[in-house]
Amino acid sequence: MSATTTAAAPRQTVGTRAFLRDNGVYLAIAVLVAYNLVFTENFATVANLNTQLVQVAPVLIVALGMALVIGTEGVDLSVGSVMAVAAAILPLYLGYGIIPALGLALLAGALCGALNGTLVALVGIQPIVATLALLVGGRGLALVLADGQLKDIRNPELLDLGSGKLLGLPVIVWIAAVLAALVWLLVRYTTFGRQLVAVGGNRSASALAGLPVRRVLMITYIISGVLAAVAGVVATARLTASDPSAIGTLFELSAITAVVVGGTPLSGGRVRILGTVAGALLMQLITATLIKHDLPDSTAQIVQAAIIVLAVYLQRSRSGGDR
Amino acid sequence: MTSVEQRVEPEESVASGGMTRAERIAGLVQRRGSVVVLALVVLIASVSFDSFATVGNAQNIAIQSSFLAIVALGMTFVIISGGIDLSVGSVYALGGVLAAYGIQWGSLVGLLLPLVVCGAIGLLNGVLVAYGRLAPFIVTLATLLGARGLLLAITDEGSTTRLMQREDWLTQLGQGTFLGLGIPVWITIVLFAVGVVVLQRTRFGHATLAIGGSREAATLMGLPVARDTMLLYLGSGLLAGLAGALAAAYSASGVTIVGEGLELDAIAAVVIGGTLLTGGAGTVGGTLAGVLLLRVIQNVINQVGTLSSHYQSVVSGAFLAVVVAVQAYLSRAHLRGGR
Numbered sequence: 001m002s003a004t005t006t007a008a009a010p011r012q013t014v015g016t017r018a019f020l021r022d023n024g025v026y027l028a029i030a031v032l033v034a035y036n037l038v039f040t041e042n043f044a045t046v047a048n049l050n051t052q053l054v055q056v057a058p059v060l061i062v063a064l065g066m067a068l069v070i071g072t073e074g075v076d077l078s079v080g081s082v083m084a085v086a087a088a089i090l091p092l093y094l095g096y097g098i099i100p101a102l103g104l105a106l107l108a109g110a111l112c113g114a115l116n117g118t119l120v121a122l123v124g125i126q127p128i129v130a131t132l133a134l135l136v137g138g139r140g141l142a143l144v145l146a147d148g149q150l151k152d153i154r155n156p157e158l159l160d161l162g163s164g165k166l167l168g169l170p171v172i173v174w175i176a177a178v179l180a181a182l183v184w185l186l187v188r189y190t191t192f193g194r195q196l197v198a199v200g201g202n203r204s205a206s207a208l209a210g211l212p213v214r215r216v217l218m219i220t221y222i223i224s225g226v227l228a229a230v231a232g233v234v235a236t237a238r239l240t241a242s243d244p245s246a247i248g249t250l251f252e253l254s255a256i257t258a259v260v261v262g263g264t265p266l267s268g269g270r271v272r273i274l275g276t277v278a279g280a281l282l283m284q285l286i287t288a289t290l291i292k293h294d295l296p297d298s299t300a301q302i303v304q305a306a307i308i309v310l311a312v313y314l315q316r317s318r319s320g321g322d323r
Numbered sequence: 324m325t326s327v328e329q330r331v332e333p334e335e336s337v338a339s340g341g342m343t344r345a346e347r348i349a350g351l352v353q354r355r356g357s358v359v360v361l362a363l364v365v366l367i368a369s370v371s372f373d374s375f376a377t378v379g380n381a382q383n384i385a386i387q388s389s390f391l392a393i394v395a396l397g398m399t400f401v402i403i404s405g406g407i408d409l410s411v412g413s414v415y416a417l418g419g420v421l422a423a424y425g426i427q428w429g430s431l432v433g434l435l436l437p438l439v440v441c442g443a444i445g446l447l448n449g450v451l452v453a454y455g456r457l458a459p460f461i462v463t464l465a466t467l468l469g470a471r472g473l474l475l476a477i478t479d480e481g482s483t484t485r486l487m488q489r490e491d492w493l494t495q496l497g498q499g500t501f502l503g504l505g506i507p508v509w510i511t512i513v514l515f516a517v518g519v520v521v522l523q524r525t526r527f528g529h530a531t532l533a534i535g536g537s538r539e540a541a542t543l544m545g546l547p548v549a550r551d552t553m554l555l556y557l558g559s560g561l562l563a564g565l566a567g568a569l570a571a572a573y574s575a576s577g578v579t580i581v582g583e584g585l586e587l588d589a590i591a592a593v594v595i596g597g598t599l600l601t602g603g604a605g606t607v608g609g610t611l612a613g614v615l616l617l618r619v620i621q622n623v624i625n626q627v628g629t630l631s632s633h634y635q636s637v638v639s640g641a642f643l644a645v646v647v648a649v650q651a652y653l654s655r656a657h658l659r660g661g662r
Contacts, residue, residue: 075460124655125647126600128407128460132587133647137640143633249583253464266458296480301472305465309451312461 021314025262025278032285040292050170054238056284057176058083060277061231062251063258064183065224067276070259071187072200072217073268074120074127076224079255081138082112083232083248088142090158090233091151091242098157106229112138113225117218135252142244150243153236162237172234179227184273193271196220201269257283257304261311283307349653354597356649357612364619372626378503380622385504386573388618389511390415392611393566395589396518397559399610402593403522404555405535405602406459409586410448411563413470414441416582418567420474422493423485423577430493437568438561444470445560449553463556467586474579481579487572497572507569514562518607527551535602591643592617599654600647616642 020027036043062079069076086105093101112134119130153159164171187193195216198206207213231251236242262279264272283304290300369376394411401408418437426433444466451462475481487494499506522528530551533541542548571577590600596613598605617639624635 119644119648123648124651129590129594129600129643129647132590133640133644135640136584136587136591136643137637140633140636140638140640144631144637148631148633253467256461256464260461266461296475298472298475298480301468301475305467305469305472308461308465308468309457312457312465313455 017314022263022275024311024314025275025282029278029282029285032282032289036285036289036292040289043292046168050173052284052288053173053176054170056280057170057172058231058235058238059251059254059258059284060176060280061179061227061234063255063262063276063280064180064273065227066252066255067259067262067264067271067273068183068187068196068220069127069224070200070256070264070266071196071268071271072220073203073266074200074217074220075131075256075266076116076221076228077128077131077252078112078116078134078138079224079228079231080248080251081135081142082109082225082228083235083251084142084244085109085112085138085145086229086232087236087242087247088146088244090236091153092145094153094155094158098155101155101158102233105233106226109225109227109229109232110222111225112228113222114218116225117221120221121214121217139244146242146244148245150241150245152241153239158233158237159240161234162240172238175230175234179230180273180277183223187271187273192216192219197269197271199268200271254280254283257308260315261307263311263315265315266312352649352653354606354609356646357596357609357616361612361616361619364616364623368619368623368626372623375623375626382504384615384618384622385508387621388614389505389507390566390570390573391585391588391592391618392511392614393507393514393569394563394585395592395610395614396514396607397562398586398589399518399593399596399598399605399607400522400531401459401555401559402590402598402600403535403602403605404531404552405538406452406552406555407463407590407600408448408556408559409460409463410444410466410470411559411589412582412585412587413467413474414444414560414563414582415567415570415585416579417441417444417470417474418564419571419581420478420485420567420577420579421564422568422571423487424477426485426487426491426493430491433487433491433493434496434568437564440473441564441567442557442561445557445563446553448560449556452556453549453552459556478577478579484579485577487575487577493568494572494575497569498575505573507573510569515607515611522607527554531555532603535604537603588617588639591639594650595643595646597650599650 042048062083066076066079085108089105089108090101093104116127116131116134119125119133120127123130153162161171166174187196195206195211198209198211199213199216203213228248228251232248235247239247258280259276260266260279261282262272262275262277264270264275286303286307287300290303374380394415398408398411418441421437421440422433425436448459448463448466451457452459455462478484496506496510501509522531530541530546530548533544533546534548534551538548567582570581592613593605593610594600594613595616596606596609596611598609620638620642621635624630624632624638
């Protein structure tokens with residue numbers, strides 16, 4: 001810690017940039033919330049809050065896993081397709097009850113993660129390509145499983161999951177919040193969390209220090225797969241239909257955006273879970289603000305693009321450049 | 324295409340000096356594997372399906388491959404330099420929409436507008452990557468979103484699809500044929516021939532390989548690393564825009580929903596073609612084989628008929644995983660031998 005401080009001290013600009021890099025996302029949220037409180041009608045209502053939180057929940061759940069993977073200097077492009085696989089499996093087994101259906105959907109997510117983990121950790125393929133294979137293949141698999149069709153969900157328990165409330169907040173939001181807390185604890189207080197950060201910081205040094213590098217990578221990708229499957233289930237429950245062709249498309253991009261905007265560097269060695277939560281909230285808040293002011297989708301996308309570039313620019317001093 | 328492949332040989336001779344036989348075979352599989360597999364798949368498909376080895380089907384595969392091939396050509400150079408361009412799918416779609424938008428002022432505007440705008444997006448990528456030193460992955464991810472946003476902005480949020488008139492020469496450029504092959508196919512062949520010459524015979528091509536091998540070393544050698552990196556992304560944007568414009572001319576409309584996931588097909592084709600994603604090595608001819616392989620597999624699955632078309636992406640994904648696994652194994656064998 002002290003080493004970092006001394007290294008940063010000689011250049012004053014680094015101090016400002018480091019502050020923006022670490023806290024910019026919270027600052028941006030504060031500014032946007034203040035703006036909306038003043039200028040947007042019906043912003044500070046319980047209904048609006050719930051809508052926004054429900055909308056952001058699936059992205060947030062995926063982004064939690066993505067933050068871990070990016071922390072290992074990797075990336076998981078397959079998350080959207082894994083969501084689709086989980087969504088496609090649900091209606092196939094809902095006849096046996098909700099528990100077997102949920103269990104199998106999550107198991108499928110774990111298997112997808114294990115496949116990514118095998119390719120990355122054991123075979124030694126770069127994460128972008130390894131997970132790209134499953135992005136392409138997983139979507140096809142989901143469509144094959146579902147026969148390319150959208151299926152309505154009529155299971156009452158699953159519908160409750162999608163639209164029910166607990167203590168005033170939607171169940172989906174609780175799921176996302178609990179998962180965020182768990183992943184935060186995992187990174188902060190467990191041996192695995194420390195090993196993950198070490199592997200991301202310097203893989204060969206970690207291996208030389210005797211850390212189980214391959215196992216850490218494998219578990220990280222499995223966690224990402226399971227979280228993507230959870231997001232797939234949640235999104236299906238909210239939609240009240242399993243739609244394997246549309247569910248989770250471009251989620252990998254939204255999740256990466258949330259993680260990067262939240263201050264986790266793409267170069268690995270650092271995981272910011274609270275930042276990731278804030279990053280997901282910020283992107284949702286931006287979209288919501290633009291929509292409430294009748295600005296079209298196109299503008300929202302261009303603004304998001306600019307914010308991604310800005311976030312990475314702020315991280316540049318740390319990540320050093322390449323990839 | 325074989326002649327294209329063979330020209331690669333002299334450039335590789337530096338690396339292959341003093342190698343054992345096993346390493347040379349490993350290197351050969353890495354570079355030529357896609358051509359061999361392509362030949363095998365074509366052979367098996369010709370024997371299995373009467374309707375596969377027909378002139379009509381070959382013309383079909385050629386035209387379907389051409390648009391992806393043009394995009395993958397730019398991607399090949401970017402990946403060889405150690406970068407990546409995720410924006411090409413959006414830029415491709417934008418190029419098509421702009422062609423259909425610009426053609427109301429004539430074919431020339433219809434062709435130039437997509438090239439100028441898509442070139443500008445490529446240039447923006449290049450400046451941010453080369454001079455801003457930002458990660459290519461994330462810069463091009465941002466322009467993926469931005470280009471899609473621009474596309475929505477000029478199509479009333481995607482609800483307007485502009486049609487192109489048959490009489491315009493730009494439309495003829497997409498739909499016309501010459502010696503039995505579609506004009507986009509001929510454009511693709513010319514572009515790939517130019518691509519081979521640029522990569523193997525020009526200072527720019529050699530600099531691209533050097534940058535991918537080691538950026539630091541390339542800088543120390545005095546190569547114009549930043550300028551060349553910028554030009555690579557500019558080229559990728561231009562080619563994606565051109566491919567989009569040709570595809571729009573081919574279908575005579577600026578369809579707004581095309582190109583999603585095209586960047587992944589392009590990357591898959593490049594990687595299957597034997598270009599290392601780590602940069603520093605790769606061939607233009609291999610990419611062409613990779614594109615044809617993806618399209619032939621798609622064609623074969625359609626031929627089977629009983630298989631749903633969704634199997635196509637399952638097969639492509641599995642194929643990609645196998646290819647990169649073999650590549651990883653081979654390059655490790657290569658390293659072990661080298662020590």
